[in-house]
Amino acid sequence: MLETSVRLLRLLSLLQQRREWSGADLASRLEVTTRTVRNDVDKLRQLGYQVDSTTGPAGGYRLGSGNAMPPLLLDDDEAVAVVVGLRAAAAGTVTGIEDVSLRALTKLERTLPSRLRPRVDALRTATVSAAGGGPRVDMETLSTVAAAAHNSERLRFGYASHDGTVSERDVEPHTLVYTGRRWYLLAWDTDRRDWRTFRADRITLPPTPAGPRARFVPREPPGGDAAAHVLRGTVSAPWPYKVRVILRAPASVVAERTTPTSGRVTDLGDGTCELVTGYDSLPDLATYLSGFEVPFTVLEPPELRAFLRERAQRYLDASS
DSSP: OHHHHHHHHHHHHHHHHSSOBOHHHHHHHHTSOHHHHHHHHHHHHHTTOEEEEEOSTTOEEEEEOOSSOOOOOOOHHHHHHHHHHHHHHHTSSEETHHHHHHHHHHHHHHTOOTTTHHHHHHHHHHOOOOOOOOOOEEHHHHHHHHHHHHTTBOEEEEEEOTTSOEEEEEEEEEEEEEOSSOEEEEEEETTTTEEEEEEGGGEEOOSOOSSOOOBOOOOOOGGGOHHHHHHHHHHTSOOSEEEEEEESSOHHHHHHTOOTTTOEEEEEETTEEEEEEEESOHHHHHHHHHTTOSOEEEEEOHHHHHHHHHHHHHHHHHHO
16 A cells, blocks of 8 residues: 555656656556556546546556645755745735735745755745835735736726826726836726736726626737836836936946846946936935945936035035
8 A cells, every 4th residue: 555655756756757648658667567557547536636537559647637635745945945935925015815825834944855955944044035025916806917918818907196186097907017126017098009017006907897898909019028117117107306327337337236127237338337216205215326345426316405505515524
């Protein structure tokens, strides 16, 4: 009995490693007959695993999706990766996913082999998240939008702009982009006949329609890269202060200390670069620019130049 159980686990592990196996290949790996493989496949089906099979010279076995979630076999690296991912999800920006992630994490850690616990504990104790607390997004909204994009189905929703104005939008959803702080939807707006980027936390979905949604033929995103287009838009989004500065440092150095959503860096040659960004606080902006620890010149806004002059005078007075 024990030998059969071990063989079933080995068979399940093999089916998870490759998309399709022939009966002869499985029999060779397990050192059994093809008849035994067929019997073991039937046992896996009784345990809830959906194993599809085809006959003929090109036939074989494939692990499919069933009606329930059966146990999974993970190797060491996969198990550690899932633990780390669940911990991140439990502290993420998706409403309703924290408790689910914690329940899954508890189940996984309870069965984690003792040899893997030091690796997981080291990752937990030696790392800390510095991610900003972005706005919360409803998990049902993300799931619905993602399904519509995946199935190429048009979507109608209410959308609140930055000033609170709500409008109805009819779109062809293309891609959800997560920047580490916010979720964005890139979609073709059918009324405006142009690409638009929507913050997912400002989307309000109507009740689920009774019938199927209208389908559409997916379009090529602007520039062929949905994520790059969204990131460019987030940098140029309306901020209280639109900022352009010249930094006396190579663009490669400045780029290493910025993120795609915190600013756009352009190489000007001669060891200088231009940084375009946006901020809603002059003190925070001054602190951010000072953190580069290189000389810089403010091109805009004029409010920042005035603020820096006032702060410089205050520091001079303090030093004297």
